[in-house]
Amino acid sequence: MKPTVLLTGATGYIASHTWLALQGAGFDVVGVDDFSNSSPEVLNRLRELSDREPVFERANVCDEAAMEGLFRRHPIAAVVHFAAFKAVGESTTRPLAYYANNIGGLLGVCGAMQRHGVKRFVFSSSATVYGQPERLPLREDAPLSATNPYGQTKLMGEQILRDLGAADSVATEGGARGAAWQTACLRYFNPVGAHASGRIGEDPRGVPNNLMPYVAQVAVGRLARLSVYGRDYPTPDGTGVRDYIHVVDLAEGHAAALRRLFEQAGSVTVNLGTGRSYSVLDVVAAYAKASGREIAYEVKPRRPGDIAACWADPTLARELLGWSSKLDLARMCEDSWRWQSMNPKGFDA
Secondary structure, three states, X not given: OOOEEEEEOOOOHHHHHHHHHHHHOOOEEEEEEOOOOOOOHHHHHHHHXXXXXXXXXXXXXXXXXXXXXXXXXXXXXXXXXXXOOOOHHHHHHOHHHHHHHHHHHHHHHHHHHHHOOOOEEEEEEEHHHEOOOOOOXXXXXXXXXXXXXHHHHHHHHHHHHHHHHHHHHHHHHOOOOOOOOEEEEEEEOEEEOOOOOOOOOOOOOOOOOOXXXXXXXXXXXXXOOEEEEOOOOOOOOOOOEEOXXXXXXXXXXXXXXXXXXXXXXXXXXXXXXXXXXXXXXHHHHHHHHHHOOOOOEEEEOOOOOOOOEEOEOOHHHHHHHOOOOOOOHHHHHHHHHHHHHHOOOOOOO
16 A cells, blocks of 8 residues: 655645655645645646646645545655745735734645544755854854745744644653654755756746746747846855755655655654856856856846855765655756746646
């Protein structure tokens, strides 16, 4: 029997790639999403790529009755939780919506899990929990903080899961039956790229919030030019430096984390990154090469809250999960361009 995994936010960018990775790792997947930030067309693409009929239910993870129904209808053995709002800038203007959705959804899913005795949980966290880095590369024992409501929801989510695990451990030691709660908190950095087929990829609603989809839309002609915010950072070329990770590598990291929870007791918190850093202009140059098109850009003043540099120390993920990234920046740009050029207007064109 293959273990059945509930994948929340299942038709989103990272989750859709993770759906394929979980199937490839031997899991059956039940997906749930409300399409608030994704397209139903993703299900057709997943059917095509996996040659399987997706098992999917449309629901909001904040809906307690809907979550209860999911667990009653399916033999769920673990959860990989992506469902959350994710735009940092938007979180500063809509904080109540972010707390209600991101924390409310986490509580709704975990509550249903607890009622049904399901205790393996992979949490989509973020490098935003490190706030302003004190030193680089970032290790998991670095100080934690958040500079925006989105980051706060990830910090709070991690704390909720730690508290849940601690309470369950006390109950188990006190004589209660059943396995202790296990979680994998995955702090990942900057996911980019797309599936090598070009059939699924990042399709942001409105103007992209992140660098590579913005560059991709400039390359394909949807946007006129890229805004580069700051050319005076203490970095090699003056632009911000980040750790970009291919979404396929990231998806494999989630599958590796889930395998760990099934094979070993205990919980883990790890970075998912490459350990390499690239500047904004590095990405622009690599994308121009991959697409064969000039990427027009203009330099603008720094944005408040942006940091100069951020990249991961991925050692612990290699040691605990047996996982490390494989795909470089050139491949990230090539796969992103294949997706963007094949789907110039995204899924809903």
